[in-house]
Amino acid sequence: MSGEPNRPITDLLPDQRERAVPVILDSFVGIYRWHAKRTLRMATEVRAIEHDGRVVAVSMLELLVPEAGYVYYLAVARDQRREGLGSALLDDALHRFRSAGAEVVYAAAEEDNVASIGLFRSRGFRLVERKEVGFREGGLGAWGLRSRMRIVHGEVLLGLRLAPHRGPRQSSL
Numbered sequence: 001m002s003g004e005p006n007r008p009i010t011d012l013l014p015d016q017r018e019r020a021v022p023v024i025l026d027s028f029v030g031i032y033r034w035h036a037k038r039t040l041r042m043a044t045e046v047r048a049i050e051h052d053g054r055v056v057a058v059s060m061l062e063l064l065v066p067e068a069g070y071v072y073y074l075a076v077a078r079d080q081r082r083e084g085l086g087s088a089l090l091d092d093a094l095h096r097f098r099s100a101g102a103e104v105v106y107a108a109a110e111e112d113n114v115a116s117i118g119l120f121r122s123r124g125f126r127l128v129e130r131k132e133v134g135f136r137e138g139g140l141g142a143w144g145l146r147s148r149m150r151i152v153h154g155e156v157l158l159g160l161r162l163a164p165h166r167g168p169r170q171s172s173l
């Protein structure tokens with residue numbers, strides 16, 4: 001992997017997010033394009049890398065529950081790929097989810113998206129089986145979360161454990 005390391009990653013606040021639309025148009029077609037644009041406006045956190053004043057890479061992040069982070073979308077402008085920007089945004093996402101106390105992180109990818117699956121695998125993600133033990137029981141099964149991830153036919157779910165399950169939170173009452 002080549003490229004310039006340590007390009008700054010910044011938050012795109014809601015009123016700045018339209019600036020990431022060109023990357024989405026460059027990266028997705030059809031229903032994904034529509035959904036990525038919608039998610040861009042609605043995601044809790046949108047992180048971006050800029051080059052020459054334009055957004056060239058973007059991630060959309062959400063905590064689905066306190067223990068589980070979700071990388072909704074990750075996209076890099078076509079002319080900037082294979083330079084480590086996707087990895088930088090994914091590392092940033094993992095850092096933020098870990099700091100927020102998440103125990104697992106998920107991402108969905110089309111089953112034939114070699115680049116995306118390769119990127120997530122390079123950071124330790126693995127395929128999550130539909131019937132596997134849930135993330136609160138030590139596995140990566142995403143019981144109760146899949147509908148919020150909006151996984152569609154032809155997509156696979158990838159997951160990574162960040163920390164062991166800490167058990168139910170104690171009530172302070």
Ligand SMILES: CC(C)(COP(=O)(O)OP(=O)(O)OC[C@H]1O[C@@H](n2cnc3c(N)ncnc32)[C@H](O)[C@@H]1OP(=O)(O)O)[C@@H](O)C(=O)NCCC(=O)NCCS
Pocket residue numbers: 001027028072073074075076077080081082083084085086087088108109113114115116118119120122
């Ligand atoms: C997936 C995507 C974000 C990767 O971004 P990127 O900046 O090119 O990725 P990186 O340069 O950081 O690559 C990191 C690793 O991912 C894997 N990878 C990336 N692109 C790949 C490709 N075309 N083929 C195979 N593996 C690939 C490799 O393991 C790579 O490490 P390496 O370069 O040392 O071999 C980019 O291809 C993209 O925007 N695709 C369109 C949108 C999309 O499908 N997003 C993912 C689903 S939300």
